[in-house]
Amino acid sequence: MHVIVLGLSHKTAPIEIREKLAVPESRLGEALVRLCTYEGVREGLLLSTCNRVEVYSVVDDIDVGHERLLEFLADTNLSLSSEELTPHLYWYVGERAIAHLFRVAASLDSMVIGESQILGQLKDAFEVALAHKTTGVIMNKIVKKAISVAKRVRTETKIAEAAVSVSYAAVELAKKIFSNLNEKTVMLVGAGEMAKLAARHLIAQGVRQVRITTRTPQHAIDLAERFGGTPIPFDHFKEDMAAADIILVSTGASHYLIDAEDVQRAVAKRGNRPMFLIDISVPRNIEPAVRHVDNAFLFDIDDLQHRVQQNREERLREAEKAERMIGEEVAGTVEWIRSLEVTPTIVALRNRVDEIKQAELERVLGRLPHLSPQDRELIEGLASAIVNKLIHRTMVTLKAEVNSANGPAFIEAARRFFSLDQSSPSGTTEEERLRSLSSKSRLSGHEEAESVVRKQVR
């Protein structure tokens, strides 16, 4: 039995290939069932997202398994010839396959390191596999482990903490000026995409008052409707500036719309309450001298990008910690899989019962010193016979079932009945835990919000 993964991702394949190979959610179950009909394929899981298509499987033989998975992928999309497909594929076996799954789940292999969508996608893929019963003891264990490792990485490192998009960086900065965004007012000048996105984020963070002004009045009215804000005429938006705590500017204007004097006046009118100005336009629409106005904080696109860059580096630093954690976890999992092989289990079982027999014999014979050697032999023989008869069926069943679909389950059961390893994992309880895990907090963190917002804005 070998764990194997075959697939492609944003790192190896262009979007043209990925989109062709991607399996829509509605056809996932069917594809999984088809996968498991291939000979020598025992368990299967299909992870299909916009950035990767991967088949995880447990196969009897590495080379045959690899061939089968290739066939499976080629059959998944008939418009894609295997000559087109093969150069983009990667495959890993055993320890490296497990490590790959753990890294994917922990979002170390993602386009944006630390994004948390992938974990939800993995859980969904696993649920489909569970529903179609295409995973068994090994896959279940590995996937559950991957999910728990990913959670551990999220809680024990800061990999998902800092904002890695320009629009979110603006929100992060706003929070360093205003602790509570609820009572704050945002003014949107112009309707650039990035500014709209930032406005969406701010609204999601609790900002209720939104004022919108654009050169085309109708545009402002439309936008105001979408954001639940109020449109204001472009000609005199400066008079309203004092009422805004956060001003987001992104217009196509080729000159400064707001100069230092305007801001000075607005700040004075606000009684020196701080003002946060974000200029996402290129060329810039806010005079850079605004930086020197007291209690006004101006950030342009470069400042935001600089912040994002810093945060990316921070995430990379955290990713190193995550890699170390994954290394440890992979070692433990590999150990467990090794224990599922039949020969070591039978040897361990033999040793275990012999140990028990020996201990009991010594105890009893110690209390019966008067026995003749023949009697002693008789008693020893009796003990051996009982023990052998007791474990005989177990041994036979293990050997017989090892090649069946339930083989690993039998071995796992035997190991637990005879407590052949102390660190034996728990089965059903873990499944329950997984259910509760997958039901909560699927959408958390910045990036989901980001993606949701993107869709809405589009």
Next chain:
Amino acid sequence: MASVCFMLTMVLYFAATVSFLVYLLRRSEALSNVSLGITAAGFLFHTLALAAKMAVASSSSPPSFFEALSFFSWMIILVFLAVEIRHRIHVLGSFMVPLALMSLVSAAALPQTVPTLQPVFKTLWVHVALSMLGAVGFTVGFVAGVMYLIQERLLKSKRFNVLYTKLPALDFLDRLNQQSIVWGFPLLTLGIVTGAISAEFSRGSYLTWNAEQTGAMVTWLFYFVVLVGRLTVGWRARRAAYLTVVGFACVILTLVGVVLKSYGDVS
């Protein structure tokens, strides 16, 4: 008993100061709870020490400068713990705990017998307590001001370093600054009034313009202007932060004045 507790308090506050300062400079949040724990333990012993002192001292004996400063430092930690519990702003500890330690160390450095005033009435306790509470308010204002100025500078110069991530939002600091003065000012006012009454009884004059009284009057006037400026013409944010830093210097000078005057009185 009191002195053992007091020594323990000093040791714990010292450990907490070191821990909080290291916390300030490191990325990890790991030390925050450790620092907080040590501070809380120190606070417990400090409370015990103060309670033991109170039990021994009769109400007519004059409060020593040592006790006043010890009480001051105890109040600072109390305020810190209260703000911490409500707002979870660990970084406040990196500023307030060192101040509490400093005040405790200077308390220990002073001769324990120096009285603040000739004992006349029980009201002297009230005067000392009220003045010290006012000073605590201004100290919190000072800390908020310093934190504001640092954060403001970091934001303006776009240096997003460890301090930037740990310091709270500007408007929170500004509000903390305002609150502390709004509380500190009336307390100081009452402290001055009770002090003047005590002075009338002990020296026969409400105001003799000695170092202590001059300092107190200057401080009072200064914060009066700051408070009125904030409420009327918008002296908030950066200006308020600067003003409270200056105001704190007045508070310190007044305390020095108190010590000088006490020596004068004794000699």
